[in-house]
Amino acid sequence: xxxxxxxxxxxxxxxxxxxxxxxxxxxxxxxxxxxxxxxxxxxxxxxxxxxxxxxxxxxxxxxxxxxxxxxxxxxxxxxxxxxxxxxxxxxxxxxxxxxxxxxxxxxxxxxxxxxxxx
Amino acid sequence: xxxxxxxxxxxxxxxxxxxxxxxxxxxxxxxxxxxxxxxxxxxxxxxxxxxxxxxxxxxxxxxxxxxxxxxxxxxxxxxxxxxxxxxxxxxxxxxxxxxxxxxxxxxxxxxxxxxxxxxxxxxxxxxxxxxxxxxxxxxxxxxxxxxxxxxxxxxxxxxxxxxxxxxxxxxxxxxxxxxxxxxxxxxxxxxxxxxxxxxxxxxxxxxxxxxxxxxxxxxxxxxxxxxxxxxxxxxxxxxxxxxxxxxxxxxxxxxxxxxxxxxxxxxxxxxxxxxxxxxxxxxxxxxxxxxxxxxxxxxxxxxxxxxxxxxxxxxxxxxxxxxxxxxxxxxxxxxxxxxxxxxxxxxxxxxxxxxxxxxxxxxxxxxxxxxxxxxxxxxxxxxxxxxxxxxxxxxxxxxxxxxxxxxxxxxxxxxxxxxxxxxxxxxxxxxxxxxxxxxxxxxxxxxxxxxxxxxxxxxxxxxxxxxxxxxxxxxxxxxxxxxxxxxxxxxxxxxxxxxxxxxxxxxxxxxxxxxxxxxxxxxxxxxxxxxxxxxxxxxxxxxxxxxxxxxxxxxxxxxxxxxxxxxxxxxxxxxxxxxxxxxxxxxxxxxxxxxxxxxxxxxxxxxxxxxxxxxxxxxxxxxxxxxxxxxxxxxxxxxxxxxxxxxxxxxxxxxxxxxxxxxxxxxxxxxxxxxxxxxxxxxxxxxxxxxxxxxxxx
Numbered sequence: 001x002x003x004x005x006x007x008x009x010x011x012x013x014x015x016x017x018x019x020x021x022x023x024x025x026x027x028x029x030x031x032x033x034x035x036x037x038x039x040x041x042x043x044x045x046x047x048x049x050x051x052x053x054x055x056x057x058x059x060x061x062x063x064x065x066x067x068x069x070x071x072x073x074x075x076x077x078x079x080x081x082x083x084x085x086x087x088x089x090x091x092x093x094x095x096x097x098x099x100x101x102x103x104x105x106x107x108x109x110x111x112x113x114x115x116x117x118x
Numbered sequence: 119x120x121x122x123x124x125x126x127x128x129x130x131x132x133x134x135x136x137x138x139x140x141x142x143x144x145x146x147x148x149x150x151x152x153x154x155x156x157x158x159x160x161x162x163x164x165x166x167x168x169x170x171x172x173x174x175x176x177x178x179x180x181x182x183x184x185x186x187x188x189x190x191x192x193x194x195x196x197x198x199x200x201x202x203x204x205x206x207x208x209x210x211x212x213x214x215x216x217x218x219x220x221x222x223x224x225x226x227x228x229x230x231x232x233x234x235x236x237x238x239x240x241x242x243x244x245x246x247x248x249x250x251x252x253x254x255x256x257x258x259x260x261x262x263x264x265x266x267x268x269x270x271x272x273x274x275x276x277x278x279x280x281x282x283x284x285x286x287x288x289x290x291x292x293x294x295x296x297x298x299x300x301x302x303x304x305x306x307x308x309x310x311x312x313x314x315x316x317x318x319x320x321x322x323x324x325x326x327x328x329x330x331x332x333x334x335x336x337x338x339x340x341x342x343x344x345x346x347x348x349x350x351x352x353x354x355x356x357x358x359x360x361x362x363x364x365x366x367x368x369x370x371x372x373x374x375x376x377x378x379x380x381x382x383x384x385x386x387x388x389x390x391x392x393x394x395x396x397x398x399x400x401x402x403x404x405x406x407x408x409x410x411x412x413x414x415x416x417x418x419x420x421x422x423x424x425x426x427x428x429x430x431x432x433x434x435x436x437x438x439x440x441x442x443x444x445x446x447x448x449x450x451x452x453x454x455x456x457x458x459x460x461x462x463x464x465x466x467x468x469x470x471x472x473x474x475x476x477x478x479x480x481x482x483x484x485x486x487x488x489x490x491x492x493x494x495x496x497x498x499x500x501x502x503x504x505x506x507x508x509x510x511x512x513x514x515x516x517x518x519x520x521x522x523x524x525x526x527x528x529x530x531x532x533x534x535x536x537x538x539x540x541x542x543x544x545x546x547x548x549x550x551x552x553x554x555x556x557x558x559x560x561x562x563x564x565x566x567x568x569x570x571x572x573x574x575x576x577x578x579x580x581x582x583x584x585x586x587x588x589x590x591x592x593x594x595x596x597x598x599x600x601x602x603x604x605x606x607x608x609x610x611x612x613x614x615x616x617x618x619x620x621x622x623x624x625x626x627x628x629x630x631x632x633x634x635x636x637x638x639x640x641x642x643x644x645x646x647x648x649x650x651x652x653x654x655x656x657x658x659x660x661x662x663x664x665x666x667x668x669x670x671x672x673x674x675x676x677x678x679x680x681x682x683x684x685x686x687x688x689x690x691x692x693x694x695x696x697x698x699x700x701x702x703x704x705x706x707x708x709x710x711x712x713x714x715x716x717x718x719x720x721x722x723x724x725x726x727x728x729x730x731x732x733x734x735x736x737x738x739x740x741x742x743x744x745x746x747x748x749x750x751x752x753x754x755x756x757x758x759x760x761x762x763x764x765x766x767x768x769x770x771x772x773x774x775x776x777x778x779x780x781x782x783x784x785x786x787x788x789x790x791x792x793x794x795x796x797x798x799x800x801x802x803x804x805x806x807x808x809x810x811x812x813x814x815x816x
Contacts, residue, residue, distance in 0.1 A: 007278025008297030042265045
């Protein structure tokens with residue numbers, strides 16, 4: 001499993017943590033049991049897995065967030081552009097627009113982003 | 119376990135034939151556009167045959183009658199052979215896996231086939247266990263992966279790490295879907311999996327998988343399993359199509375296609391949505407039309423015919439209709455006539471009849487004769503060959519009656535009898551246990567155990583043969599009984615032959631060699647194969663001879679004593695053992711006690727065994743394992759220095775510090791008439807010099 005990708009089930013779990021963090025493992029287990037119907041061991045397994053990917057950390061019974069949700073998805077899309085378009089954002093945009101044209105509003109937003117960087 | 123394995127081989131073989139029929143029927147069905155649910159149902163037949171050892175008999179059976187002989191034991195063959203010897207030639211080819219090894223335990227068996235069976239059965243069990251274990255491991259790993267899943271609704275779960283939707287669980291089946299499944303595919307997939315659950319496909323597939331693992335060595339069982347899986351999926355697709363209506367077929371097929379592209383297949387117990395050949399399934403879905411009534415009727419008729427034809431065995435006896443419901447498996451012992459009749463029929467019903475190589479010498483003895491020495495006089499008694507379960511024994515025609523199945527008594531003296539019985543392997547008494555009952559060893563080296571006791575004026579003997587056979591005979595105490603009945607019973611006991619398989623042992627009629635004093639010795643000279651126990655055994659191209667050096671003493675009581683002169687002779691040319699050199703030469707060895715001679719034509723896989731005391735010759739598969747052979751041969755150079763005519767002679771240990779001495783054959787002019795045996799300072803002339811003499815043996 002790649003570092004910056006979450007399966008749908010994993011992301012449901014990650015959402016719970018992002019929403020409630022920092023929280024104790026006990027609380028997390030209760031939340032997961034209620035929302036996902038998981039057993040204690042399953043929660044621990046998934047938490048461990050996501051901790052290994054550097055997203056969360058279990059600090060003596062308290063679950064803390066190392067990468068927050070926005071950061072994670074930003075890195076994920078960076079990673080995606082990197083992998084699929086050799087890091088070329090224009091390439092990505094070209095692929096994105098090849099099938100449908102951008103609306104004026106979208107063009108303006110992109111222009112704003114570029115202007116801010118300058 | 120070998121028994122179970124052999125049973126399984128039988129079933130596997132028969133079911134394999136059934137699978138071929140089903141594959142054919144399935145092909146016809148697909149040509150006729152018969153809905154797949156019928157093809158799916160067809161697979162019930164082979165899988166029942168793969169595990170069900172008992173089947174009914176019917177006249178409709180499509181299976182070859184031949185296969186029935188798989189079940190039969192040697193006893194039937196022997197019986198048949200005893201009744202009409204010519205049918206011995208008809209050995210069914212199908213049963214090359216010689217399933218009738220009757221020696222009780224492989225350790226005692228000289229039959230390599232039986233040992234092979236034992237080895238194979240162990241391999242079978244080990245691989246089957248390994249495969250089941252491997253499958254369970256896979257299942258366990260999958261289950262562990264599935265813990266991390268979210269319930270979508272009811273028994274439907276989403277999981278990340280799976281590629282394909284599937285149903286798992288036999289009692290409480292759950293549907294697992296890959297969490298990245300698209301919304302519009304979801305409903306089709308769920309419908310498909312729910313149909314599986316409704317039809318209990320998971321249970322059926324798990325059972326079929328288990329049966330396939332047990333029959334892992336049979337490629338047809340794997341073929342059946344895979345084809346059944348395909349038919350299961352296709353018939354499930356059809357059920358979904360019936361529920362959805364035809365217009366949604368394309369969307370359903372699309373979902374199937376997307377899910378199967380680039381995904382792994384889950385083999386074994388789980389039921390996967392994208393499983394099976396996708397192309398076939400998509401085609402089947404797109405072609406799907408509401409089946410015509412007539413196709414259904416046609417399919418049902420074919421299925422009914424196949425059930426009748428393939429789930430039943432042919433009748434074992436042609437003319438007894440009430441046997442239709444009798445069970446084939448267990449009737450080999452209780453109804454030997456029936457099975458023998460069936461086997462007899464094979465002559466006409468089957469083309470696969472094998473002719474055994476019938477050498478001229480291999481003639482069946484039409485009426486066997488027991489010949490032995492009693493008080494120095496050769497006696498010949500016409501006898502009948504009795505065939506018990508797994509053995510044959512010769513009983514004299516006159517003066518004996520069969521009391522029970524394995525027991526004969528003398529009609530001359532009511533205190534004389536002989537019994538054959540078979541031990542359960544755990545019941546074999548040791549020599550010590552027998553000693554506690556007053557049995558003392560007779561010291562007969564040729565047998566694993568021969569003990570006797572005298573009690574209440576009756577002399578009782580117990581012999582153990584081939585591991586688990588017991589021969590028990592008794593006669594009144596007293597010298598005249600010893601010499602009469604004692605000798606006869608011992609000779610009868612010696613004719614006992616356990617049958618390890620139908621082909622490997624057969625009794626050969628002995629042809630007496632034709633010799634004259636003017637014949638010359640062979641190119642190698644005459645070989646001395648054995649010397650000791652007051653007798654010598656030698657052979658050359660002109661024959662094998664046993665010559666007793668016993669010049670005095672009582673003859674006929676103790677088996678180890680024989681009258682002076684030639685006491686046994688075999689024409690070796692008649693059995694193809696006359697060559698002493700070259701690639702076809704015959705290796706002659708003698709057991710350590712000089713009671714058996716083993717003649718092995720070098721390039722053959724059989725040997726002849728000549729028993730000195732009973733003067734019988736049998737043909738067996740070649741094996742000298744576990745036989746103590748006589749090997750006190752002298753160095754050829756020493757022998758030639760002494761003037762021996764051949765390289766084979768015997769070196770005797772000198773007693774009381776005397777030097778070793780030699781026993782060898784010599785001939786002054788290389789003629790038979792002057793052939794002599796020299797031992798130490800004694801010289802014995804072996805053939806009397808008188809012109810034109812021929813030798814007739816008893």
